[in-house]
Amino acid sequence: MNLLPPLCAVGLFGGTFDPVHEGHLLIARSVAAHFGLKQVRLIPARVPVHRAAPMAEAHHRLAMLRLAVAPSPELAVDTREIDSLQQNYTLLTLQNLRAEQPNASLLWIIGEDAFVQLPTWYRWTELFDAAHFVVVNRAGSALSGALPEVLRAAVASRLTKNKRALTSCPVGLVYHLTLPPQPASSTQIRAALAAGRVDEVAGLLPAPVLAYIARHALYQDQGNIHGS
Ligand code: ATP
Numbered sequence: 273m274n275l276l277p278p279l280c281a282v283g284l285f286g287g288t289f290d291p292v293h294e295g296h297l298l299i300a301r302s303v304a305a306h307f308g309l310k311q312v313r314l315i316p317a318r319v320p321v322h323r324a325a326p327m328a329e330a331h332h333r334l335a336m337l338r339l340a341v342a343p344s345p346e347l348a349v350d351t352r353e354i355d356s357l358q359q360n361y362t363l364l365t366l367q368n369l370r371a372e373q374p375n376a377s378l379l380w381i382i383g384e385d386a387f388v389q390l391p392t393w394y395r396w397t398e399l400f401d402a403a404h405f406v407v408v409n410r411a412g413s414a415l416s417g418a419l420p421e422v423l424r425a426a427v428a429s430r431l432t433k434n435k436r437a438l439t440s441c442p443v444g445l446v447y448h449l450t451l452p453p454q455p456a457s458s459t460q461i462r463a464a465l466a467a468g469r470v471d472e473v474a475g476l477l478p479a480p481v482l483a484y485i486a487r488h489a490l491y492q493d494q495g496n497i498h499g500s
Pocket of ligand 1 (some may be wrong): 286287288290299382383384385410411454455456457459460
């Protein structure tokens with residue numbers, strides 16, 4: 273079910289999830305624990321706006337996500353972007369969520385590799401009026417010094433180290449959350465699977481997701497590996 277129950281704060285984690293991996297899950301669970309959230313929603317894009325089309329069809333990516341979150345009661349899958357007929361712009365997704373939840377704090381979770389791309393997003397400056405950003409470190413992607421000037425200027429007055437601030441006001445803050453670096457990347461997982469190196473990905477994917485990939489023979493076409 274997509275409709276948000278009445279919550280005072282909810283974590284929102286958008287992505288392609290092609291496929292969902294242990295890094296995604298650790299981030300989602302860690303954000304829930306860090307901010308004391310009852311729920312973090314994983315929101316798969318139907319067709320991502322800022323990158324190549326996913327390899328696996330939406331229904332497969334959704335099925336894998338559902339298997340992956342099943343053991344974690346604080347995680348849920350939100351299908352609104354897959355169900356939507358319009359472009360999956362994050363701003364529109366957030367406005368849609370806001371209409372359901374006028375007073376909640378919305379915490380948009382994002383890896384630092386994606387955060388540096390924010391100025392390329394649709395009406396990006398308005399995103400700060402629509403949610404908070406929780407920016408998570410990513411192995412091999414150092415944020416410091418790498419922020420485009422326009423983004424640095426936009427976030428300067430929004431940065432906070434006070435986690436309670438994010439659950440006591442609804443939008444507008446940027447919080448850096450440093451977690452143990454997660455080596456998983458969907459691109460590398462797809463490449464390893466296409467090359468038949470299944471052992472390499474076993475620890476990076478939940479077992480039911482790996483079994484699903486094998487059952488449906490996903491990611492076997494090496495010529496069709498997309499990167500970010
Ligand atoms: P790809 O390798 O194809 O780019 P991905 O592993 O980045 O895929 P996405 O579904 O594109 O997976 O990512 C969704 C979000 O999760 C993005 O904000 C991304 O930065 C973040 N993310 C994914 N993997 C990690 C990781 N290992 N550490 C930190 N953030 C991550």
